[in-house]
Amino acid sequence: xxxxxxxxxxxxxxxxxxxxxxxxxxxxxxxxxxxxxxxxxxxxxxxxxxxxxxxxxxxxxxxxxxxxxxxxxxxxxxxxxxxxxxxxxxxxxxxxxxxxxxxxxxxxxxxxxxxxxxxxxxxxxxxxxxxxxxxxxxxxxxxxxxxxxxxxxxxxxxxxxxxxxxxxxxxxxxxxxxxxxxxxxxxxxxxxxxxxxxxxxxxxxxxxxxxxxxxxxxxxxxxxxxxxxxxxxxxxxxxxxxxxxxxxxxxxxxxxxxxxxxxxxxxxxxxxxxxxxxxxxxxxxxxxxxxxxxxxxxxxxxxxxxxxxxxxxxxxxxxxxxxxxxxxxxxxxxxxxxxxxxxxxxxxxxxxxxxxxxxxxxxxxxxxxxxxxxxxxxxxxxxxxxxxxxxxxxxxxxxxxxxxxxxxxxxxxxxxxxxxxxxxxxxxxxxxxxxxxxxxxxxxxxxxxxxxxxxxxxxxxxxxxxxxxxxxxxxxx
Numbered sequence: 001x002x003x004x005x006x007x008x009x010x011x012x013x014x015x016x017x018x019x020x021x022x023x024x025x026x027x028x029x030x031x032x033x034x035x036x037x038x039x040x041x042x043x044x045x046x047x048x049x050x051x052x053x054x055x056x057x058x059x060x061x062x063x064x065x066x067x068x069x070x071x072x073x074x075x076x077x078x079x080x081x082x083x084x085x086x087x088x089x090x091x092x093x094x095x096x097x098x099x100x101x102x103x104x105x106x107x108x109x110x111x112x113x114x115x116x117x118x119x120x121x122x123x124x125x126x127x128x129x130x131x132x133x134x135x136x137x138x139x140x141x142x143x144x145x146x147x148x149x150x151x152x153x154x155x156x157x158x159x160x161x162x163x164x165x166x167x168x169x170x171x172x173x174x175x176x177x178x179x180x181x182x183x184x185x186x187x188x189x190x191x192x193x194x195x196x197x198x199x200x201x202x203x204x205x206x207x208x209x210x211x212x213x214x215x216x217x218x219x220x221x222x223x224x225x226x227x228x229x230x231x232x233x234x235x236x237x238x239x240x241x242x243x244x245x246x247x248x249x250x251x252x253x254x255x256x257x258x259x260x261x262x263x264x265x266x267x268x269x270x271x272x273x274x275x276x277x278x279x280x281x282x283x284x285x286x287x288x289x290x291x292x293x294x295x296x297x298x299x300x301x302x303x304x305x306x307x308x309x310x311x312x313x314x315x316x317x318x319x320x321x322x323x324x325x326x327x328x329x330x331x332x333x334x335x336x337x338x339x340x341x342x343x344x345x346x347x348x349x350x351x352x353x354x355x356x357x358x359x360x361x362x363x364x365x366x367x368x369x370x371x372x373x374x375x376x377x378x379x380x381x382x383x384x385x386x387x388x389x390x391x392x393x394x395x396x397x398x399x400x401x402x403x404x405x406x407x408x409x410x411x412x413x414x415x416x417x418x419x420x421x422x423x424x425x426x427x428x429x430x431x432x433x434x435x436x437x438x439x440x441x442x443x444x445x446x447x448x449x450x451x452x453x454x455x456x457x458x459x460x461x462x463x464x465x466x467x468x469x470x471x472x473x474x475x476x477x
Contacts, residue, residue, distance in 0.1 A: 002027060004165050007071055007219050014060055014070045021053035021060070021070045021114065028072050028116050031163045038139045040157040042077050043085055044117040056112045066111035067226060073108060074164035076155050077118040078125055079210065080199035081105050088201045089133040090123045092322050092329045092348025102199020103234065104168065104210050104227045111226050116164055119154030123350045124319065125170055125203045127151050128178055128422040131413060132352040140183060142448060146406035149179030152213065156183040159213050166223055167213035172203050173307050174401075174426025176211045177438035177453060181401035184440050184449030184477065187213050188220040188465075191458045192433035193238040195224070196231035204314035205236075207307075207430045217439065217469040221245035224461065243462050252466030255290050256395030258282075262294040264399040264425055271404035274450050277442045278400055281452060284474065292398075295390055302379055304420055307427040308356075309363050309376035315353075316360030322348065355416065384432040388457070396467055397455040399425045401438040405448035425453060435461050439468050440477035449477075 002019045004010055013019050032044055049072075059065040075081060078088040080098035082105075087093040105115065122132040130138040130153030140148040141161035148157045152169025156179035159167045169176040171189040180187025189211045197208055212223040228242045264270070265278055285292045324330040324344025331343035349357070363372035390397060403424060412419040429436035435458070438451035452471070456464035 004162065004215070006216055007068070007165070007222055010070060010165065021056045022050065024070055024072060025049050025053040025114060025116065028163060031161070032117070035141070035161055035163060038141055038144070038157055038161065039136050040119055040138050040154040040161070040163060041074070041117045042087070042089065042120050042135055042154070045084060045115060048084070049114050049116050052114045056114065059112060067222070068108060068111040068113040071113045071166060072116050072164050073113045073166045073168060074116055074119045074155050074158040075105065075168045076121050076152050076170060078121065078170055078201040079105060079168055080201070081115060081118070084118070086118065086201065088124045089121045089135055090348065090350065090353070091134045092345070094134075094329060096328055098199075100199065103196035103231045105199065107227050108223075113166075119152075119158055119167065121154055122151035122175075123353050124201065124315070125151040125172055125175055125208075126315070126352050126356055128174070128419055129407075129412065130154065130179070131409065132350055134350055137409060140406050142184060143406065145408050146448065147182065147409055149182035149406065151175040153179045155213050156180055156185055156187070159183075159185050159215060165215075166219060169211060169213055170200055170203075171209050171211055171430065172207045172311060173430050174423045176213060177401055177426050177436060177451070178422065180213055180438040181451030182406035182449070184443075185213050185215060186217055186220050186440070186468075187211070187438045187451075188224060189429060189436050190224055190228065190461055191238075191435045192430075193236050194435070194459065194461065195227050196234040196237050198231055198233035202318040204311035205318060206314060207311055209430070217437070217465055217472055218246060218249065220437070221249050221465045238459070240459060245462055245465050248462040249466040249469050252470060254466075256463065256467060257393065258285060258290055258292040258396045258398055259295045259390055259394035260292065260398040261297045261300070263297045263300040265294075267300070267403070267424075269403045269421065269424070270400060271444070271450070273444050274400050274404065277450075278398075278452065281441070281475065282398070288474075293394070295394070297386065297390075299383055299386060300424070303383065303427050303431065304424055306376050306379040306383065307423070307431055308359070308420060309372050310380060312356045312360030313364050313373050313376075314360070316357050316364060319353070319357055324348070380431050383428065387428065387432045387434065391457045395456065395463060399453045399455075401425060401451035401453040405444050405450045429455055434458055435464050437464060437468050439471055441475065442477070
């Protein structure tokens with residue numbers, strides 16, 4: 001049995017003949033079957049994965065294999081893979097087959113990655129616990145009584161439990177970083193516009209960003225540099241050249257100035273064990289000669305309200321296309337156009353998606369647009385300006401990834417506000433468009449993992465990944 005540690009070692013084993021791609025895929029398939037109770041996968045692409053493995057094995061023998069030869073990837077169920085189903089974990093798209101590849105899928109396949117299946121997630125990526133999927137909860141592999149985080153919980157569990165080497169997720173307000181923190185893996189959200197969103201089923205278009213979940217920072221760098229870059233299909237993608245992140249982090253040796261947000265570390269809602277660990281990290285860096293200073297961020301209480309006003313408005317617009325007319329679920333009880341819309345959407349969408357559509361429609365309505373949506377955009381600009389002002393003096397912002405470790409199923413379900421506050425430390429990066437990463441930082445005395453979050457200036461992925469790799473070495477998980 002092959003034990004995966006990182007992509008570099010995996011490819012050395014493939015090159016030496018210790019293992020083949022077909023064997024790796026079979027091992028992954030066996031693991032998925034053994035751990036199917038976790039409900040991480042909605043569908044396993046057995047036939048296409050084995051066919052791809054056979055092709056890649058031949059390319060390895062011929063010396064023509066790509067950078068990701070043999071790397072087994074699980075993709076979140078809102079990322080399109082041609083001729084494979086994609087549903088955003090919603091009944092409204094049940095049995096829908098994608099007609100094309102997402103750009104990120106195209107680029108990974110071109111480098112001979114093997115896509116093993118699509119992973120369960122909160123419906124339309126709306127959630128912080130993976131309790132909102134139309135196809136059941138994903139269980140945290142560390143403690144099956146606890147949530148894995150959301151919305152990319154299936155991908156996080158697939159990586160944490162060894163069912164896949166890499167997971168792809170989408171991050172609208174922390175949907176990669178929060179499950180990474182809860183499951184004890186690395187979760188990376190690049191700068192908005194660094195990675196194409198073509199082929200990602202949209203939740204909130206000015207917030208959504210695709211990124212990797214991995215066992216370590218170096219693998220996140222490798223995956224990101226392959227996915228990133230200009231794309232003619234997505235006008236919001238930056239045309240800036242993509243550095244070789246995986247090479248640049250090897251040469252990383254600087255001591256960036258670090259700011260920690262005092263308002264986050266002094267928050268009443270922060271778990272005491274996580275708070276203690278954050279302070280230990282700060283003191284360790286200071287002892288090693290780093291400049292680490294606390295800064296005020298007086299807008300912490302505005303982050304979540306601004307985020308939910310703006311994202312629900314965009315969701316209301318984006319999800320209007322799921323009407324039962326063109327594709328997806330159409331109610332059998334519909335009798336005319338109006339009933340087709342009402343019944344198809346009523347039957348197809350879950351409670352949380354309906355809640356966010358209604359909230360978004362409300363804030364966009366004529367009587368409330370200026371009071372909510374317009375004001376939310378002004379707050380977003382204020383938050384971005386304040387964040388960038390911090391970066392005028394510091395290189396890295398440090399916060400906890402989440403207020404606490406994974407919580408038990410049902411604990412926050414009855415209180416949407418309490419659930420929304422799970423995103424309090426992660427939404428800042430999406431509101432401001434900056435890159436952010438969650439790296440495993442420790443475990444509670446009950447054995448649950450938690451992460452630390454680092455943020456950097458827009459398009460400073462090399463610095464952020466290099467610093468995060470340095471953190472891995474200083475604080476081995």
